[in-house]
Amino acid sequence: MTDAKFEDGAEQPLRLMAADMDDLQVMSALTQDAVFPGNEMSFRKSERRFALLLNRFRWEDKTAAERRGRDFERVQSVLFVDDVLGVQTQGVSRDEETVYSLMSMAFEAGEDGMGRLILTLSGDGAIALNVEALNVSLKDVTRPYVAPSKQAPGHDD
Template identity: 40%
Template sequence: MKPLRLRIEDQDDLNVVSAHLQDAVTAVGDFAFEPKRRRFACVVNRFAWEAEGTARLGPRRHFRVRAGLHFDDVLAVRSQNIRQDAKDAIVSLLAVRFEPSATPEDPAGTITLDFAGGGTIALDVECLEGHLTDITGPWETRHKPAHDLDA
């Protein structure tokens, strides 16, 4: 399994990154906003969906990878239903989405990280700019994330 190094510059890039980050887990304390650098960053343990069912790795083997995610040109960060004081609390990322500004020519907008249980982190950005980079090799996990689609 090759390490991911993905650049985020548009909605299509973000959709690919969001798919790779589905079911990533992290501690609340692993989120960081650096206002002077205008950067929001976090480290996550992402589920390696790209390895699922591959003959080389085995159809019943599942993997996670430690990855860094960051967004640049961040003007403000807001969170909802995430306890900032619970630094060791684990959250599970469901999706990352982008809502552009109302003006079509303006590259600004809001990036939203949606978490299981209804938590969100919203990033007001000047433009869509970021990276997802694997920082460790894969390790095996017994659990494959599952979602109740009827809920």
């Protein structure tokens, strides 16, 4: 018997849940550099649910794409945050022309499991979700497609 490798899940759609800081760290890494227009986010106050439709870079497939010499891929994914009590934004417009890049997700714990989930966007944008508990899910909803740039995202150090 051999241990599972990261690449073993490369061809399957992601379906992940985050209920603690370790889970969120993994989800944050897999959603880094996901892009979305400002009109693809919604907060349903009565359901206490925030949703964001992302075009996610497939970090889990990057090594396999490099090894096989094929183009990098993106996939549409939905990020759901449940148990949301309120949403605050900074430097975020809800129009369809403005495209954002998700850089990271972090949780600032409060009392009794409550806290703030911070979605940091490239530039100066941020989305803060006041939550009753950390309850985040990510689900791929389309088949992967060739990344328009055919490149992996890069960051200046």
